[in-house]
Amino acid sequence: MAAENIKVAVRVRPFNKRELKKGAKLIVKMRNNQTILVDPSDNHKPKTFTYDYSFWSHDGSVTGEDGYLTKDSESSKYIEQKDIFNELGSKLLDSAIQGYNGSLFAYGQTGSGKSYSVMGDHKNRGIVPRICSELFRRLDRKNEKGVQNEITISMLEIYNEKIRDLLESRTRGHNLHIRNHPKRGFFVEGLFKATVWNGQDLLVKIADGEKQRTIAATKMNDHSSRAHTIVGINISQTKVKEKMTVLSTINLVDLAGSERSKQTESSGTRFEEAVNINKSLLTLGNCISALCHQASSGKNQHIPYRDSILTSLLMNALGGNSKTVMLAAISPDSENYEQTLSTLKYADRAKSIKTKAEVNRAETNKILADMIGEKERLLKELEDLKANTKFGLSDEELRKMKEEQEAEIREYKDRITDMEKAYKKKLSEAETKMQQMADKEKAIEREMREFPHLINVNEDPALTGKVIHILYPKRECSVGNNRDKNVVPDIVMNGPGIAKHHARIVCKDDGKVRIEQLDGLVRHNGQEILKRTRVRHLDRLMFGTTNLYILIEPRKKGELDVTWEEAQAEVAKHSGFDFGSEDALLAQEAMVLYKAVNDANIIADELGINIKLYLLLVAPELRGGDVSQRSECCVHAKDSEEGIEYVWSKSEFLDRQAAMRSAYEEWEQSNTLPSAENGPWFDDRPQMVGIGNIPLQYLAHLFEFVGEEVVLLDFTGQQAGFIRVDINPDVPQTLKDSVNDPIDLLKNKLTLSIHVLQALSIPERFTNTWCKYKFYKEEVQTNTSPGSNPKFDHTSTFKIHSVDRQFIDYLTDSNLYIEVWGDQKKISSRHSLPAQSSRQEVEEIKQILED
Numbered sequence: 107m108a109a110e111n112i113k114v115a116v117r118v119r120p121f122n123k124r125e126l127k128k129g130a131k132l133i134v135k136m137r138n139n140q141t142i143l144v145d146p147s148d149n150h151k152p153k154t155f156t157y158d159y160s161f162w163s164h165d166g167s168v169t170g171e172d173g174y175l176t177k178d179s180e181s182s183k184y185i186e187q188k189d190i191f192n193e194l195g196s197k198l199l200d201s202a203i204q205g206y207n208g209s210l211f212a213y214g215q216t217g218s219g220k221s222y223s224v225m226g227d228h229k230n231r232g233i234v235p236r237i238c239s240e241l242f243r244r245l246d247r248k249n250e251k252g253v254q255n256e257i258t259i260s261m262l263e264i265y266n267e268k269i270r271d272l273l274e275s276r277t278r279g280h281n282l283h284i285r286n287h288p289k290r291g292f293f294v295e296g297l298f299k300a301t302v303w304n305g306q307d308l309l310v311k312i313a314d315g316e317k318q319r320t321i322a323a324t325k326m327n328d329h330s331s332r333a334h335t336i337v338g339i340n341i342s343q344t345k346v347k348e349k350m351t352v353l354s355t356i357n358l359v360d361l362a363g364s365e366r367s368k369q370t371e372s373s374g375t376r377f378e379e380a381v382n383i384n385k386s387l388l389t390l391g392n393c394i395s396a397l398c399h400q401a402s403s404g405k406n407q408h409i410p411y412r413d414s415i416l417t418s419l420l421m422n423a424l425g426g427n428s429k430t431v432m433l434a435a436i437s438p439d440s441e442n443y444e445q446t447l448s449t450l451k452y453a454d455r456a457k458s459i460k461t462k463a464e465v466n467r468a469e470t471n472k473i474l475a476d477m478i479g480e481k482e483r484l485l486k487e488l489e490d491l492k493a494n495t496k497f498g499l500s501d502e503e504l505r506k507m508k509e510e511q512e513a514e515i516r517e518y519k520d521r522i523t524d525m526e527k528a529y530k531k532k533l534s535e536a537e538t539k540m541q542q543m544a545d546k547e548k549a550i551e552r553e554m555r556e557f558p559h560l561i562n563v564n565e566d567p568a569l570t571g572k573v574i575h576i577l578y579p580k581r582e583c584s585v586g587n588n589r590d591k592n593v594v595p596d597i598v599m600n601g602p603g604i605a606k607h608h609a610r611i612v613c614k615d616d617g618k619v620r621i622e623q624l625d626g627l628v629r630h631n632g633q634e635i636l637k638r639t640r641v642r643h644l645d646r647l648m649f650g651t652t653n654l655y656i657l658i659e660p661r662k663k664g665e666l667d668v669t670w671e672e673a674q675a676e677v678a679k680h681s682g683f684d685f686g687s688e689d690a691l692l693a694q695e696a697m698v699l700y701k702a703v704n705d706a707n708i709i710a711d712e713l714g715i716n717i718k719l720y721l722l723l724v725a726p727e728l729r730g731g732d733v734s735q736r737s738e739c740c741v742h743a744k745d746s747e748e749g750i751e752y753v754w755s756k757s758e759f760l761d762r763q764a765a766m767r768s769a770y771e772e773w774e775q776s777n778t779l780p781s782a783e784n785g786p787w788f789d790d791r792p793q794m795v796g797i798g799n800i801p802l803q804y805l806a807h808l809f810e811f812v813g814e815e816v817v818l819l820d821f822t823g824q825q826a827g828f829i830r831v832d833i834n835p836d837v838p839q840t841l842k843d844s845v846n847d848p849i850d851l852l853k854n855k856l857t858l859s860i861h862v863l864q865a866l867s868i869p870e871r872f873t874n875t876w877c878k879y880k881f882y883k884e885e886v887q888t889n890t891s892p893g894s895n896p897k898f899d900h901t902s903t904f905k906i907h908s909v910d911r912q913f914i915d916y917l918t919d920s921n922l923y924i925e926v927w928g929d930q931k932k933i934s935s936r937h938s939l940p941a942q943s944s945r946q947e948v949e950e951i952k953q954i955l956e957d
């Protein structure tokens with residue numbers, strides 16, 4: 107058993123519609139197995155990386171009649187789905203049939219093409235569906251005598267460190283746990299493994315799992331880019347005679363978007379202890395680093411596999427018994443330079459990781475072994491019976507014995523036949539089920555050609571088109587959630603903002619579709635509908651905040667090519683949220699946040715959490731930053747009842763939002779309200795009270811800055827109080843009291859004392875306050891000690907031995923930003939409802955309040 111390196115491949119995708127529209131700049135080149143990344147700002151030389159494979163899928167393709175993307179000419183470098191399978195999937199499959207475990211994981215930022223390579227779409231099938239169809243074909247081709255094959259499949263999702271079974275309805279919605287087996291390593295306890303009988307069956311199971319993923323993702327939108335999906339295909343080949351089974355597993359892993367692999371800024375908060383959105387990806391990075399270090403130093407390292415669910419389950423794939431392939435998906439667009447560079451570096455490190463794959467032989471599994479054992483025992487007894495000639499017995503005794511033996515033989519034969527019948531029955535049941543499913547699918551396809559229908563659109567394009575609701579003529583369809591088991595609507599939707607009686611859709615006998623909003627919010631092409639509205643071919647309908655559908659009318663022309671982003675932009679625009687084209691990046695950022703804030707507000711409302719969130723555009727000077735920096739989108743959270751407020755950066759809010767959605771899902775499934783003290787809505791860290799801005803020009807002329815009350819502005823630009831600061835220059839003896847021209851300071855010795863005296867009129871919610879500031883080239887902020895009055899009486903002295911031009915420029919052009927920070931008052935009960943109360947209680951309380 108020799109150690110071999112993980113195979114690393116990089117694939118670059120084509121520009122998407124948005125990138126083409128804005129005239130995106132291509133920054134990736136490939137030459138043989140090299141990938142070259144060009145810095146769009148020209149600050150650095152192009153970076154060259156060498157991998158096992160560099161797959162060019164950016165251009166040089168044409169779409170065939172069947173929708174399959176293929177090379178547009180003989181000379182095209184375009185690598186199509188079939189090529190990817192041939193290079194990566196096919197080898198893993200062959201090794202698995204030989205008995206080696208295989209793993210493939212796809213890494214890359216959201217939208218870089220991971221799912222496209224791993225799963226693909228209907229017309230451009232990815233590695234997983236190709237492995238499914240090929241597996242049985244290759245096993246049949248191998249056609250070893252006396253070998254029984256058994257194939258099972260499992261499919262799971264890891265989201266926020268929780269495992270969900272995507273194949274089994276009984277455990278669906280429950281969290282599964284991992285266990286450590288002394289020989290096999292970590293496994294998921296109770297994970298459903300479906301036995302499959304042929305390639306088609308395997309594909310049906312995967313489609314089932316994808317459907318489950320779609321339901322979760324439709325409900326909680328950003329789900330897919332934060333979840334890891336693992337498809338496990340287990341191959342067991344039993345040599346009946348030798349009673350020996352060769353077992354192997356292929357794990358195909360579609361990882362969450364790699365932009366999540368950064369450490370969040372919220373470190374140290376209670377929220378982070380409760381929420382683990384990034385943990386698996388962070389730990390994967392740590393494991394790869396440690397393995398890489400181990401390979402280069404030759405010394406054993408501690409590899410932190412056990413720190414996350416993902417790495418525990420991928421332990422073999424990363425450093426153990428597996429042949430492993432990493433596929434890094436990258437975007438070609440200059441806008442994603444940083445992310446692409448980080449993906450390429452990640453892939454580069456992964457190259458040095460070694461695994462040791464070995465053929466897994468085990469004693470044949472118990473049931474099969476019992477069956478084979480029993481059969482052999484019976485056959486032997488048959489032989490014995492036939493050969494039985496006992497001496498010294500009377501004829502009568504012999505006849506009786508023979509009769510008994512013959513009866514036994516018949517019984518044994520019957521039992522063998524029964525066993526075989528049972529096996530055949532199972533096989534035929536599976537075939538019938540598959541046939542039924544295929545028939546159902548055909549029927550739906552037929553109906554889709556005849557009747558108007560709604561098709562889902564998801565943020566993850568791979569999940570678009572997976573949910574279909576047919577609208578039959580002359581029928582009214584109710585839309586709503588199914589929380590009340592007594593009122594099940596015709597079309598069930600779940601997720602934030604979906605009401606029990608949400609809307610009604612009517613399809614007339616002429617096939618014209620109209621929609622009416624009841625208790626829930628419905629937006630038609632981005633606009634809230636106020637009266638019964640006619641919906642036409644390719645119109646968008648958004649139910650609540652996450653359920654987006656497109657209406658398709660039969661026999662109408664036009665492709666379903668609306669993206670999630672376009673539909674969101676439409677909603678934002680109609681909500682009076684339009685930045686124009688001044689700052690496209692900021693506008694896009696604001697749009698994403700606007701929607702997310704909306705979503706989070708609805709969730710808080712439904713969970714009875716008394717916090718309202720607002721989108722906030724923070725100018726750089728309000729963050730103490732350089733005015734040449736961009737404005738930034740932040741989120742302002744207010745608990746008006748308790749009088750506390752927080753401001754979160756975009757990335758921190760998005761992490762919190764994911765946790766809010768998780769809490770919401772948990773509440774939907776198990777009626778458990780999030781606990782008040784450490785949920786994502788609460789933040790016990792110090793908050794900035796405000797920032798005071800002192801121009802330093804005075805000092806350049808050696809004037810004192812004394813006793814002035816400087817206004818403190820909070821993030822929203824509102825006055826949050828005052829701060830009193832004195833700054834005294836110690837005039838050098840060589841100069842007079844003041845200087846007309848600051849240049850006169852040159853080469854003089856200068857001492858400045860900064861006295862931070864006190865803050866005034868700051869909001870009552872702050873108990874303990876202190877100040878932070880940075881003077882000139884100081885690397886660390888100076889912190890005053892906390893004062894409760896709030897009096898600081900803080901002094902620090904800065905000595906410049908010989909003033910230079912840079913310092914004079916600093917004084918004449920810059921400001922000193924003094925930030926006042928504070929702890930907020932503690933809150934006795936942060937929840938408007940008791941924690942852990944059930945949904946029923948919530949409903950009852952709501953009812954009482956309404957009455």
Ligand SMILES: Nc1ncnc2c1ncn2[C@@H]1O[C@H](COP(=O)(O)OP(=O)(O)OP(=O)(O)O)[C@@H](O)[C@H]1O
Pocket residue numbers: 118119120122163175214215216217218219220221222223330331361362363435565566567568
């Ligand atoms: N090689 C390719 N050729 C053609 N289209 C591609 C290719 N790779 C990706 N795409 C397209 O780019 C879009 C984004 O790809 P995909 O959904 O696979 O990204 P992802 O990295 O899986 O994102 P997420 O993390 O959100 O799941 C899809 O519309 C997909 O069809």
